Amino acid sequence: MYRLIIFTLFSLSLSLHRTYAQTHCGSVELMLENQGNNLFTFNDFSSYEGGFPRTTLARLKVKVENKPVVDPLCSWNLYLNIDNNGAPIDEWEELNLYSNGLGQNPLLSILELKVTNDCETSHIDGNFIALTDVTDIIQIIKPMILDIKPANSCVENVNGPGDYISNYQEFTFKIEIRIKPGMTFNPGRFALTFNFRLEENI
Amino acid sequence: MKQTNKFKLFIAAAALIGTSASAQLIDEKDVSITLDLQPVLQLDMTTPDQIEFVFDEISEYQAGITKYAATILKVSSTVSWDLYAVGRSQGNNGPNFWDQQIDYGNDNLNSVNNLPLSLLELKQSHANNGAGGPTIIPSNQKDYSTAFSNAKTASGNNSIYVNGGTSTPPDETDKYIAGHKGALAAGDFMPGGSYMTQTGRSSDFYYAIDYRILPGLPAIFPMAFDADDNAEDIVSANTAASYAEPGVYTMYVQYVLLEDQ
Numbered sequence: 001m002y003r004l005i006i007f008t009l010f011s012l013s014l015s016l017h018r019t020y021a022q023t024h025c026g027s028v029e030l031m032l033e034n035q036g037n038n039l040f041t042f043n044d045f046s047s048y049e050g051g052f053p054r055t056t057l058a059r060l061k062v063k064v065e066n067k068p069v070v071d072p073l074c075s076w077n078l079y080l081n082i083d084n085n086g087a088p089i090d091e092w093e094e095l096n097l098y099s100n101g102l103g104q105n106p107l108l109s110i111l112e113l114k115v116t117n118d119c120e121t122s123h124i125d126g127n128f129i130a131l132t133d134v135t136d137i138i139q140i141i142k143p144m145i146l147d148i149k150p151a152n153s154c155v156e157n158v159n160g161p162g163d164y165i166s167n168y169q170e171f172t173f174k175i176e177i178r179i180k181p182g183m184t185f186n187p188g189r190f191a192l193t194f195n196f197r198l199e200e201n202i
Numbered sequence: 203m204k205q206t207n208k209f210k211l212f213i214a215a216a217a218l219i220g221t222s223a224s225a226q227l228i229d230e231k232d233v234s235i236t237l238d239l240q241p242v243l244q245l246d247m248t249t250p251d252q253i254e255f256v257f258d259e260i261s262e263y264q265a266g267i268t269k270y271a272a273t274i275l276k277v278s279s280t281v282s283w284d285l286y287a288v289g290r291s292q293g294n295n296g297p298n299f300w301d302q303q304i305d306y307g308n309d310n311l312n313s314v315n316n317l318p319l320s321l322l323e324l325k326q327s328h329a330n331n332g333a334g335g336p337t338i339i340p341s342n343q344k345d346y347s348t349a350f351s352n353a354k355t356a357s358g359n360n361s362i363y364v365n366g367g368t369s370t371p372p373d374e375t376d377k378y379i380a381g382h383k384g385a386l387a388a389g390d391f392m393p394g395g396s397y398m399t400q401t402g403r404s405s406d407f408y409y410a411i412d413y414r415i416l417p418g419l420p421a422i423f424p425m426a427f428d429a430d431d432n433a434e435d436i437v438s439a440n441t442a443a444s445y446a447e448p449g450v451y452t453m454y455v456q457y458v459l460l461e462d463q
Contacts, residue, residue: 006398023225023226028227028228028229029229030230030231031231032231032232034233038233038234038235038236039235039236039238040235040236040237041240042237042239043242044242044399045241045242045244045396048239048242048280049396049398049399057233057235060231070232070293080204083232090299092237095236099241099461100423100461100462103394105281106239124215177235179237181237181239182351183278183394184394184395186239187239187240187241187280189237189239190237190239191234191235191236192234192235193232193235194232194233195230196228196230196231196232197228197230197243198229199226199227199228202226
């Protein structure tokens with residue numbers, strides 16, 4: 001019985017210690033720089049039909065540090081999901097309508113997103129991705145723990161430790177969007193939130 | 203019993219260890235964007251300032267005068283819409299009549315200067331594709347796309363909509379150029395769009411309007427019918443001996459583009 005209590009206390013202390021410890025990396029940090037106005041106003045036919053062709057929304061800067069005792073499995077992934085505050089999954093969140101609202105609220109599909117950096121490390125680099133609904137998770141850097149691409153290799157899916165200061169072309173991501181609403185949706189004010197998440201791979 | 207407690211403690215400890223193994227470093231950032239879709243509803247009209255119908259030949263009285271494609275209507279809208287025409291005047295002779303600016307002749311007792319606004323006929327270049335909702339009787343009076351009738355056949359198919367001198371929208375059974383009254387029934391509106399992107403002479407965003415006035419002999423305007431298809435010609439509205447008083451008359455056509463109602 002005594003040995004069992006000792007074993008249990010040891011396990012408990014070990015688990016408490018590990019709750020605040022990372023699996024492989026020392027720290028991960030994601031910085032987001034807004035690149036200007038995030039309000040897109042459509043008030044004439046040119047803007048409705050032509051849309052906002054290409055607008056930089058934000059720049060993401062990644063910083064991932066290894067532990068003092070280097071763990072060769074320290075790697076990370078980065079992804080994006082979308083929040084429309086509970087609206088139907090394929091629509092923008094409605095803030096208010098300007099008309100009788102009998103039509104269709106804007107669909108997510110009017111928005112396309114592009115992620116890029118100098119080394120084209122994202123597998124979706126350079127391509128505008130059309131969104132379909134809020135259940136979409138867009139992997140910018142894929143979670144590949146057994147296939148670690150070290151910093152400064154300038155290849156696809158660089159996911160080893162590093163930071164935007166030493167390896168700007170791999171650890172910085174430019175987020176561009178384009179919106180082309182067309183003329184079939186309800187007039188009004190609508191919103192979306194992009195949630196960027198940096199995780200260490202486990 | 204002791205063995206059971208030991209086993210439970212062991213399982214609890216193992217579970218705690220297992221839970222802690224999933225700890226993971228994460229950082230998140232959010233950015234929100236707002237879309238401001240402001241409504242745009244625009245009617246472009248190409249037309250002369252004045253469309254004159256001068257009747258100074260018997261044949262013109264008998265066959266009428268037609269002004270082909272005198273008005274071009276072009277629509278751009280970001281909302282579902284309806285388009286209609288309504289005949290109006292200053293109301294000097296009454297809200298449903300042309301304004302008489304001057305009269306010719308000797309004011310014969312049978313000459314009538316109250317010419318109904320509905321004597322003006324319209325013909326739109328192609329049918330209204332947004333009137334699929336309520337049942338419209340007669341079915342060819344959902345719009346102005348029916349060909350002008352023969353001069354010998356009185357018809358209200360093309361008589362302009364008039365509503366007591368107001369610009370109130372036509373009812374469910376009345377004529378619209380595009381779309382129709384009612385926002386709930388399917389197909390009783392025109393969807394948003396623009397003539398700029400949906401081109402062609404049969405585009406639902408482009409209409410050429412012909413005008414006709416047919417006085418007849420005697421000049422009683424047999425094509426004048428009200429919105430309920432009741433005859434409003436000079437004889438029906440007055441006496442059998444009545445005819446239109448010669449003179450100069452004016453009225454105007456108001457084209458109204460509005461969000462689907």
